[in-house]
Amino acid sequence: MNSFITYSFQVVIIQFLFLSFYYLLLRKETFFMLNRFYLLGSVLFSFVVPLVPIYDSKDRLVEIQLNEIIVSNFKRNVIDNFMENEFKTSQIFFTIYLLGILVFMSLFLMKIFKIWRIKKGSKKIIFNSTKIYLVEHSSLAFTFLNSIFIGNHNHEFEVIVKHELIHRIKKHSFDLLLLEIIKVLYWFNPLVIVFQNRLIEVHEFEADALAVQQDKVRYFESLLTQVFKVQNWSFTNSFFNQSLIKKRIFMLQKSQSSKEALYKYGLIIPMMIFSIMFFSRCVDADESTVKKSEESSFINDEVSSLQKNDAKVPSVSFESVDETPRFVNCENIDKDENSKCFNDQMNLHIMKNFTYPDLALEKNIEGTVVVQFIIDKEGNVINVEARGPENGALLEKEAIRLMLILPKFIPAKLKGERVNVKYGLPITFKLK
Secondary structure, three states, X not given: OHHHHHHHHHHHHHHHHHHHHHHHHHOOOOOHXXXXXXXXXXXXXXXXXXXOEEEEOOOOEEEEEOOOEEEEOOOOHHXXXXXXXHHHHHHHXXXXXXXXXXXXXXXXXXXXXXXXXXXXXXXXEEEOOEEEEEEOOXXXXXEEOOEXXXXXXOOXXXXXXXXXXXXXXXXXXXXXXXXXXXXXXXXXXXXXXXXXXXXXXXXXXXXXXXXXXOOHHHHHHHHHHOOOOXXXXXXXXXXXXXXXXXXXXXXXXXXXXXXXXXXXXXXXXXXXXXXXXXXXXXXXXXXXXXXXXXXXXXXXXXXXXXXXXOOXXXXXXXXXXXXXXXXXXXXXXXXXXXXXXXXXXXXXXXXXXXXXXXXXXXXXXXXXXXXXXXXXXXXXXXXXXXXOOOOOHHHHHHHHHHHHOOOOOXXXXXXXXXXXXXXXXXXXXXXX
């Protein structure tokens, strides 16, 4: 759930960036097809960028020594209760998210059902070789997918048909339908609705620009003299949308944008690069380390095969890096408090997942195990090694297992670059 929240937050920031660019530089341009692809592409781009891996060949390492953690073989009811409450909180958020999807999905299906009812109750006619659904006793005029619906109370029937036919040819409804589906899945993101409304505007401008070429005077009259009775389903292209009439008339009267204005679209490229640099996933291209999934079999290997040259891990303060690795729960904690938050979360992780090895209990084995591991530039725990007392192979294995099941971290940064951080953690196994 935390990863999804982080991902969604990144998506919103990227969308806000691209939407701001559109409002500042592109909204009043008459390159309607380019604006259409810009808006639709911006939404899709925002969902892809946080998932794109960027390979970094730099291998910088910072080392930090953590506080000792003492574990024992008795149950910690306080920790168990805390984790139960934490699980319930995650369940509540997940339930709210699913309920939101169900509500918005229901609204979406209701819109589809209304259109289906209109289609079933309409008379199918052929007008100038175009199939039209004639809606009785109505002033509606809209296009949905490949179907054109026009009310029989509309006076400028031919003008409206030409306009709606452009919507059908240009497949405008498919854009809006895609945004409607995204709106169901990301109902908590209001920017999706803004993108959808801007797309509706661009669709109307594009259809007007093409339809008005045939009879400009008559077209203006049809916009100005109709009695507008509008239903708006968000993902249909409605001819008589009151909120858009003034904008459409303004754009029809506006001079065509100059070719020099096309240079504005060139600024999209650095904006995309900026988004990829700051929001994509960083992966080491030449990293010779092994990921978690590949290390699972390592738990069963003999601990004697680990490097045990020196039990002491070089100690470096948290001030050595600009941003230290963080647990997701410590994301909004300032740097001064992150050290405590990190140790607290590490302690909590070990307490809730720790199991004293049965054989070690039987043989009365206890002692301190020093674990070394790296939190890489991706936020994964890699290169886990352990050194314990002379007869502590079982304790070493348990310590390694605890490190390998650590959650994904927010990686560290040094001078603006993600860096690997090596940790040393003493874990003392005590029998009670």
